[in-house]
Amino acid sequence: MIRIVVSPDPIDVAGELDRVEVAGAGAVASFTGLVRADADAGGRGVGVLELEHYPGATEAALTALAQEATRRWQLAAATVVHRVGPMHPGERIVLVATAAAHRAAALDACAYLIDRLKTDAPFWKRETRGGTSSWVEAKDSDDTAAARWRD
Amino acid sequence: MRVLYFAWVREAVGTGEEVVDPPAGVGTVDALIDWLADRGDAYAHAFADRTRLRAAVDQAFVPLGTSIAGATEVAIFPPVTGG
Numbered sequence: 001m002i003r004i005v006v007s008p009d010p011i012d013v014a015g016e017l018d019r020v021e022v023a024g025a026g027a028v029a030s031f032t033g034l035v036r037a038d039a040d041a042g043g044r045g046v047g048v049l050e051l052e053h054y055p056g057a058t059e060a061a062l063t064a065l066a067q068e069a070t071r072r073w074q075l076a077a078a079t080v081v082h083r084v085g086p087m088h089p090g091e092r093i094v095l096v097a098t099a100a101a102h103r104a105a106a107l108d109a110c111a112y113l114i115d116r117l118k119t120d121a122p123f124w125k126r127e128t129r130g131g132t133s134s135w136v137e138a139k140d141s142d143d144t145a146a147a148r149w150r151d
Numbered sequence: 152m153r154v155l156y157f158a159w160v161r162e163a164v165g166t167g168e169e170v171v172d173p174p175a176g177v178g179t180v181d182a183l184i185d186w187l188a189d190r191g192d193a194y195a196h197a198f199a200d201r202t203r204l205r206a207a208v209d210q211a212f213v214p215l216g217t218s219i220a221g222a223t224e225v226a227i228f229p230p231v232t233g234g
Binding site for chain 2: 033051052053054056057060061082093094114117118119120121122123124125126135136137138
């Protein structure tokens with residue numbers, strides 16, 4: 001079972017985790033990403049984080065990643081929920097949940113999905129601090145994290 | 152052909168989407184960007200540093216050297232920052 005959701009609505013972690021407890025699953029792993037306040041050099045924290053995406057291409061990219069993870073780790077279920085639009089520190093941006101027969105597959109597939117999502121899905125973050133907005137720059141460390149899953 | 156722009160590229164160009172009709176010689180994403188850059192200062196500025204640009208052809212991520220022959224939708228955007 002693959003479930004992909006891209007929406008401005010808050011993420012219901014409990015509901016999503018219930019959904020991946022499907023027949024054949026002996027292990028469920030999940031990752032939740034939250035908006036950080038991250039103060040800059042001037043001590044100004046993030047007030048609003050806005051997520052832009054590429055409708056259609058985003059869902060296609062996430063579906064392809066979930067299909068690849070399902071094939072590689074024989075998952076019983078894979079869910080990716082990504083929020084878009086404006087959000088605030090402490091709120092959930094992304095949830096990845098995987099279900100497999102055993103824990104190693106569920107945990108590895110979960111890490112794979114969040115690492116690859118960071119470099120392969122068309123989302124862009126813009127943060128506002130003290131009235132000033134700026135686009136978040138991509139990090140080389142994200143490319144490194146995604147690259148470790150190449151086989 | 153539909154061309155889409157996202158994030159700061161969208162802001163720099165001044166639109167998120169437009170329909171363009173490049174001449175036959177414009178065969179790759181790189182060539183399309185060169186052609187678009189000639190449309191005005193905003194485009195030239197947005198596309199000045201090619202290393203900061205990524206692209207998708209018909210919604211699939213591709214290198215900038217990729218052919219756009221037969222494409223209906225090309226998207227130009229910065230490196231992604233989701234998750």
